Amino acid sequence: MYRFIYYVQRDLRRWGRAPLNMFATMVMPAAWLLFMGLVMPVAYDGNYLDFVTPGILVMTVLTSGLAAGSSMMFDKELGYLNKFLALPAPRESILIGKIVFVTIRGLLQATVIMFIALLIGASVQSVWYYVGTCVILALFSVVIACIGATASLSLHDYDTYAAFQSMVSMPLYFFSTSLVPFSSMPEWMKCIAECNPLTYANDAIRALGTGDSPWLALAVLGVLATVMLLICGWKFRRATLN
Amino acid sequence: MTAIFAQDLTKRYGDLLAVDRLNLSIDNEIYGLLGPNGSGKTTTVSMLATLLAPTAGTAAVCGHDVMQEKQAVRDAISYVPQHMAVDIRLTGRENVDMFASLYGIRDRAERKQRVDDALAMMNLTERADDQVRTYSGGMYRRCELAQALVHDPQVMILDEPTVGLDVSSRRSVWEHIVRLKRAGMTILVTTHQMDEAERYCTRVGIFKKGVLTDEGAPQALTAQYRTVVVIRTEDGAPSRVPDGAQFVQCENGEAIFTADDGAAVLPQILAAYATEGKRVFSSLVRQPTLEDVYLMTIGPVSTDDGAFDRNNFRHVMNRSR
Numbered sequence: 418m419y420r421f422i423y424y425v426q427r428d429l430r431r432w433g434r435a436p437l438n439m440f441a442t443m444v445m446p447a448a449w450l451l452f453m454g455l456v457m458p459v460a461y462d463g464n465y466l467d468f469v470t471p472g473i474l475v476m477t478v479l480t481s482g483l484a485a486g487s488s489m490m491f492d493k494e495l496g497y498l499n500k501f502l503a504l505p506a507p508r509e510s511i512l513i514g515k516i517v518f519v520t521i522r523g524l525l526q527a528t529v530i531m532f533i534a535l536l537i538g539a540s541v542q543s544v545w546y547y548v549g550t551c552v553i554l555a556l557f558s559v560v561i562a563c564i565g566a567t568a569s570l571s572l573h574d575y576d577t578y579a580a581f582q583s584m585v586s587m588p589l590y591f592f593s594t595s596l597v598p599f600s601s602m603p604e605w606m607k608c609i610a611e612c613n614p615l616t617y618a619n620d621a622i623r624a625l626g627t628g629d630s631p632w633l634a635l636a637v638l639g640v641l642a643t644v645m646l647l648i649c650g651w652k653f654r655r656a657t658l659n
Numbered sequence: 660m661t662a663i664f665a666q667d668l669t670k671r672y673g674d675l676l677a678v679d680r681l682n683l684s685i686d687n688e689i690y691g692l693l694g695p696n697g698s699g700k701t702t703t704v705s706m707l708a709t710l711l712a713p714t715a716g717t718a719a720v721c722g723h724d725v726m727q728e729k730q731a732v733r734d735a736i737s738y739v740p741q742h743m744a745v746d747i748r749l750t751g752r753e754n755v756d757m758f759a760s761l762y763g764i765r766d767r768a769e770r771k772q773r774v775d776d777a778l779a780m781m782n783l784t785e786r787a788d789d790q791v792r793t794y795s796g797g798m799y800r801r802c803e804l805a806q807a808l809v810h811d812p813q814v815m816i817l818d819e820p821t822v823g824l825d826v827s828s829r830r831s832v833w834e835h836i837v838r839l840k841r842a843g844m845t846i847l848v849t850t851h852q853m854d855e856a857e858r859y860c861t862r863v864g865i866f867k868k869g870v871l872t873d874e875g876a877p878q879a880l881t882a883q884y885r886t887v888v889v890i891r892t893e894d895g896a897p898s899r900v901p902d903g904a905q906f907v908q909c910e911n912g913e914a915i916f917t918a919d920d921g922a923a924v925l926p927q928i929l930a931a932y933a934t935e936g937k938r939v940f941s942s943l944v945r946q947p948t949l950e951d952v953y954l955m956t957i958g959p960v961s962t963d964d965g966a967f968d969r970n971n972f973r974h975v976m977n978r979s980r
Contacts, residue, residue, distance in 0.1 A: 506762075
């Protein structure tokens with residue numbers, strides 16, 4: 418299974434050699450942070466940057482994670498997947514490679530965002546906060562990447578996947594605690610937010626920042642990541658072993 | 660041990676019988692699978708490359724069953740699909756090195772040597788460190804071949820290796836394939852290019868609607884027919900074809916007939932045209948080619964050839980990324 422590393426290396430090289438793509442993935446989340454943290458007029462008791470930064474981090478990893486699906490679809494559509502499937506390397510290493518790649522990329526983006534957040538006024542935290550945030554985001558990235566990859570293996574073409582991606586990402590984001598505290602939500606929205614993995618990722622990071630226990634949210638994310646990995650692996654085997 | 664062996668190999672998609680009881684025995688040769696689009700060629704190579712599970716029958720590559728010993732089959736083969744799938748932002752060397760790694764060659768020095776050898780064999784050494792997006796179509800394909808032979812496979816399966824290439828690139832790719840065969844490799848290739856199959860394949864098999872209808876050395880297949888008579892006309896074939904001639908088909912303003920003695924029957928064919936008032940611009944008697952054999956085997960050309968070909972479109976998009 419170690420051969421997933423070569424797929425990760427391939428995707429990292431491709432990403433690194435597309436300057437506009439790389440620039441956009443690194444800079445756009447930072448632009449969102451500046452817009453949400455400094456420009457949006459909000460009434461909030463405390464440092465709104467401290468509140469909204471986890472939301473931006475989670476949004477970034479959400480977008481990055483869903484790219485596992487588009488990347489898988491790209492390989493499927495252009496014939497790379499068939500070629501890889503005829504290789505002696507374990508087939509699941511293709512899937513693991515995609516998940517690891519989008520997770521690494523999401524964490525690189527998250528690092529840039531956390532750095533910019535500090536520059537523009539977010540509270541300085543302990544090293545463990547940043548390490549813990551990376552762990553939470555990595556778990557969350559696995560959940561989202563598995564959702565994206567499973568969808569791409571079920572859908573027929575890139576256009577359909579793009580429609581799925583836009584249909585899923587925005588509702589997931591807005592019906593979570595990314596931008597609005599749980600206490601400020603109407604009751605109906607709280608019900609949706611409670612079922613939303615973004616809420617747990619946000620809550621876990623914010624709990625780390627305020628010194629509260631993040632374990633419940635972390636446990637939920639851990640279970641979700643395991644379940645989604647199993648579902649995605651099952652779907653991958655079904656889709657590739659005809 | 661036969662390199663590629665299939666017995667009653669069958670693939671069914673619902674009601675569609677894609678491959679019907681195929682029997683193959685291929686060893687140390689270049690074997691060409693010919694047939695129109697949708698005749699079952701790609702389905703066959705996909706089953707042999709362990710990408711598709713047969714519905715019935717058995718197949719083995721280098722003695723390994725394609726269903727029971729998939730891993731051993733994948734270790735023994737290289738599969739190059741129809742649509743060129745080389746990462747254009749990676750260099751030629753990186754592309755080949757990645758495949759060497761995926762084939763399990765872990766020793767760094769050995770891998771480097773094998774990558775260098777594969778690139779040299781495909782005449783890519785000078786451009787090995789350039790990104791593939793700067794390569795020509797022929798170089799794309801040669802890079803894919805370098806990827807495929809980096810682990811020294813016993814069997815290479817090529818699905819339409821020269822599609823989309825210009826004449827000189829096609830020739831170059833085929834010359835490399837012939838060199839691989841001389842080095843002892845067994846090569847199974849699907850192609851639509853009859854002239855290439857006739858020139859380079861040791862044997863060919865002609866598919867029609869999932870059935871292997873004719874098989875043999877190109878020379879043996881063409882020897883079945885003595886002569887071909889070609890009539891240039893816009894009026895099709897006469898309603899009554901003279902005895903001793905057999906009408907094959909009309910295509911691109913040419914009516915094609917076969918005959919044991921074309922020169923002898925030509926005047927009668929021309930007379931049949933004149934009797935029916937059909938105009939003839941010119942006539943020709945020649946030796947049959949593999950294309951003639953192919954056309955006689957599969958029958959009239961499909962009328963949907965002008966339809967949108969999604970696969971070809973995808974291929975073009977891939978090339979232009």
